[in-house]
Amino acid sequence: MLNTRTKTNHKALERMRTRRETMTALVFLGPFLLTLLIFFFYGFVRAVYFSFTDYDLFNPPRFVGLQSYINIFQDDKFRIALTNTLLFSFVTTTLQTAGALLLAVVLNQRIRGLMFFRSAYYMPSITSSVVITLVFLWLFQKKGIANYLTTQVNQFLPHIIVFLVVTVIAQIIQVIFERLKESRNYIPEHREATSFDALTRIRKVTYVHWSDPLLLAISAAIGGVAVLVASFMGWIFPRDVATFDFDWVYNTDKLFGVLPIPLLFIILMNTFTTIPTLMLFFLAGLQGIPSSLYEAAELDGATPGQKFWYVTLPQLQPVTFYAVTISLIGTLQMFDQVKVIGDAAPLDSIITLSYYIYNYAFRGGSSLAGMSSAAAMILAVLTLLVVLVQRQLFKDEVNK
Secondary structure (H helix, E strand, C coil): CHHHHHHHHHHHHHHHHHHHHHHHHHHHHHHHHHHHHHHHHHHHHHHHHHCCECCCCCCCCCECCCHHHHHHHCCHHHHHHHHHHHHHHHHHHHHHHHHHHHHHHHHCCCCCCHHHHHHHHHHHHHCCHHHHHHHHHHHCCCCCHHHHHHHHHHHCHHHHHHHHHHHHHHHHHHHHHHHHHHHHHHHHHHCCCCCHHHHHHHHHHHCCCCCCHHHHHHHHHHHHHHHHHHHHCCCCCCCCCCCCCCCCCCCCCEECCCEEHHHHHHHHHHHHHHHHHHHHHHHHHHHCCCHHHHHHHHHCCCCHHHHHHHHHHHHCHHHHHHHHHHHHHHHHCCCHHHHHHHHHCCHHHHCCHHHHHHHHHHCCCCCCHHHHHHHHHHHHHHHHHHHHHHHHHCHHHHCC
16 A cells, blocks of 8 residues: 555656656747747748739739749749759859868867967858958959959969979978988888888888978978079069959859859858858867777878878768758858849849849839749748758768
């Protein structure tokens, strides 16, 4: 009897504890769930309803069936916006992922001032996209710094070529000299390594690398001196070239006949602002890779490139999957930088699906909210399809 009463009290206490934990969770999740309910689910249902009407924000909506979807696919602007969105998403995601990975690998090294560099490279990510867009517009205007630097590079091209050639030659000579010196000094100390393979591995591990920072600085100094001497002797001199005044923004040209130049301009901006965020993910992933894997690779004589390819990349696959996913979703919804540029660029060159939706919903005096809602549904389906395809391609990473 006593045991039965004790078990009953224990179950009652367990139920009370569960109810208390559930209530606590609901209190903390309440604001988020309320926001999600109003601004996502309610907004989504309203958009689905309006996509089958001729709603114009002012008059009561009238049901028109699939007419809004038919009108959209007959609209040239929609086809241009869809093409621009897919191009922008593919190119930007590729650049962002590769750039963030390389930057994370660099900032994962033990170098002086590491915290400063990590903070400095993260700054663009917390800066307003409007501010970044205005800065880029200033840099890439016809009389901006980008065109000025291009003119200077063209004018001093002989000096640059001499500098690069002398620097490369000096680096090659220095590295060969250092390797020969290491070989002479190193082999006698390891005579106990009777195995030829073991001795070869020791040599590979200890050799000076071609990109050694100290030797590279000395080579660059030698290259600078060579440029000064050649310029003083009159062997090289600045070329007489016309001012480079390429219009980066208001331009109707296309790169390789496919990618509009103004859209490329936006891709560069978006890549610059998003790389720092993705870099943090890769940096966290790099610091989670066991050092024993790199030590084993070094014992096998792996070069830095082989360690990156066979150790780093496979270990970072889950992080890469996550970075690509959020990058794809973000780029498919690109809006703010297109809106800020506005009339500074031809609309057909920069319009994306998000801007198309905004433009049709809020254009003055003739709102087409019905068509705009239909375009929003197509964008939602497109985003869902991209994520589903990616999940199918990376099933192993999804299940981890």
